[in-house]
């Protein structure tokens with residue numbers, strides 16, 4: 001990119017989901033606006049690993065340069081384990097590497113942001129037009145809450161597996177209290193089973209991400225500058241006024257570059273858009289955070305804001321297969337014939353590379369006495385305080401995954417399906433802070449605090465029982481993968497079966513669990529739960545006296561010309577899967593959602609896009625620009641020539657990135673090879689914490 005970075009109007013620190021949306025909208029609204037996006041990671045333009053949705057597993061490799069891995073403190077609530085939570089690290093951030101699941105928050109989530117946390121303009125009625133503005137909803141025509149002319153396409157993907165169809169058949173036949181819907185993401189309803197849409201273009205089979213459809217399609221605009229491989233260290237101030245950013249070369253992407261800090265200045269605005277982990281760290285290194293923490297790291301206190309880096313929140317699941325089931329396992333293992341076949345299909349917008357294997361699900365909340373009995377007394381208080389008056393809020397999300405959510409190295413080679421379940425609004429909240437005042441590459445001091453509250457265990461227990469009953473009745477069920485199921489006492493009715501010849505009858509009685517069985521399920525969750533990759537809340541938008549970091553116009557308290565635009569609150573959902581294989585326990589919480597004052601009952605990409613759109617509107621108003629309705633952005637692709645500075649090609653990785661230094665010492669952490677070089681062009685592997 002041909003620019004001399006002497007001066008810009010606006011600088012974005014972090015080039016992820018929300019930053020691409022906000023920067024793209026502003027650039028399109030006024031192409032003379034000089035905008036710089038500084039991003040730690042690399043470009044994603046037209047790379048198969050990014051544009052082919054079905055390659056998302058490749059990014060989970062520990063050697064991946066497109067994710068940053070955050071290692072949490074070991075905790076008793078997790079049976080002594082440390083959780084490793086990744087976040088996107090490339091142009092587009094999480095949206096360029098994620099699983100492309102299209103899940104919207106509940107309307108009441110945003111209403112809470114507006115009323116409970118006193119943020120006028122952030123309620124569901126204000127944000128719905130922005131949700132619609134981002135999308136072209138190809139999955140169904142004429143749905144009143146969806147958009148039909150936005151830059152990002154939403155469809156069922158190039159292939160819906162027979163595992164999903166089986167799931168929906170069994171779930172709707174056996175759950176007499178809930179029904180099927182064509183639109184489980186209409187924004188207002190939950191407790192309905194449905195097919196699950198994806199952020200995938202039905203016509204091209206490509207990932208729908210803001211990097212390509214808000215930024216790369218403006219290649220002709222030389223005032224929109226993207227600089228990759230740069231770690232933002234801190235904000236530069238004149239008094240209270242933010243005037244620029246200081247940054248250094250990213251050590252993962254540019255290991256041999258000079259580490260001398262560079263400065264770049266913005267005449268109008270500095271926006272921190274580095275996600276739930278990055279944005280609070282930049283604030284703290286800039287002297288904005290809890291005074292005692294800043295003093296500990298020899299950082300002069302500029303603004304004492306104790307909430308910076310607090311409020312971190314996270315998902316889980318599992319069952320097996322049959323040789324007839326359509327699954328991603330061969331693709332994940334790097335089977336060359338399977339990869340070639342699907343690469344060919346992808347050129348027509350079809351096949352597994354144009355899909356994600358997560359094709360059905362439900363946002364579910366209790367209805368019956370049996371549901372409440374299974375949730376137990378630990379959940380009663382949470383139900384009364386949080387859920388009873390918000391009928392659109394699900395307690396968990398669950399659905400099938402057409403692949404093994406676990407270690408492909410140790411599991412026998414075959415086809416698997418898993419059931420994933422996610423605690424949508426965990427009570428437990430953690431924190432993420434800097435461990436060094438000077439070094440932006442230093443690992444964060446991160447406490448995920450998962451499962452610190454008994455209600456979070458109760459919710460997951462319910463998820464395990466519900467999904468297990470469906471899985472046992474599915475046509476492709478061939479037993480439970482014992483290594484990742486609870487260890488029930490010998491003789492318990494709940495004991496897991498290994499290999500079996502087929503499913504039980506639809507009308508077979510449900511399993512009855514004893515107190516001892518429930519304890520075995522809780523132990524299992526403590527040992528196996530993992531993140532669902534949806535962090536948020538670490539720079540919460542609330543009144544300052546109530547623990548806020550930014551005001552409703554995204555301004556950082558105690559400063560001028562400095563905004564945070566991101567969706568990461570550290571809050572994660574807990575999830576579990578019970579395939580007869582492994583469980584996939586996820587815990588939501590991560591992303592541009594740093595400003596989210598409270599959790600959303602959904603995967604967070606949709607909310608990150610919405611925050612990006614809202615940030616663009618707010619910034620445009622502040623700057624006196626016009627950003628009107630939809631269609632500002634061309635949806636066609638153009639070349640990126642002239643859009644970026646030359647950055648050396650990333651080195652071939654032969655060792656784990658710095659983020660993994662010391663991981664070998666963590667008990668219970670295994671790094672297992674998941675996919676091969678043909679599949680990812682990188683050293684493959686997936687982290688499983690077991």
Ligand SMILES: Cc1cc2nc3c(=O)[nH]c(=O)nc-3n(C[C@H](O)[C@H](O)[C@H](O)COP(=O)(O)OP(=O)(O)OC[C@H]3O[C@@H](n4cnc5c(N)ncnc54)[C@H](O)[C@@H]3O)c2cc1C
Pocket residue numbers: 013014015016017018019038039040041086087088089090091092093094095097098099100101102103230231232233273274275276277278279282440532533534535566567568590591592593594602603604605606608
């Ligand atoms: C593996 C994974 C799978 C997911 N799957 C789904 C899914 O299927 N559906 C869904 O809805 N959501 C999913 N999500 C979540 C979703 O992608 C995120 O919520 C969303 O991308 C958050 O957007 P953001 O703008 O807040 O942050 P990000 O997109 O994470 O962007 C932050 C950017 O800032 C950069 N950065 C950080 N620190 C610095 C620094 N100091 N200097 C310079 N740059 C910096 C990062 O490299 C990153 O590119 C997933 C996330 C992950 C990680």
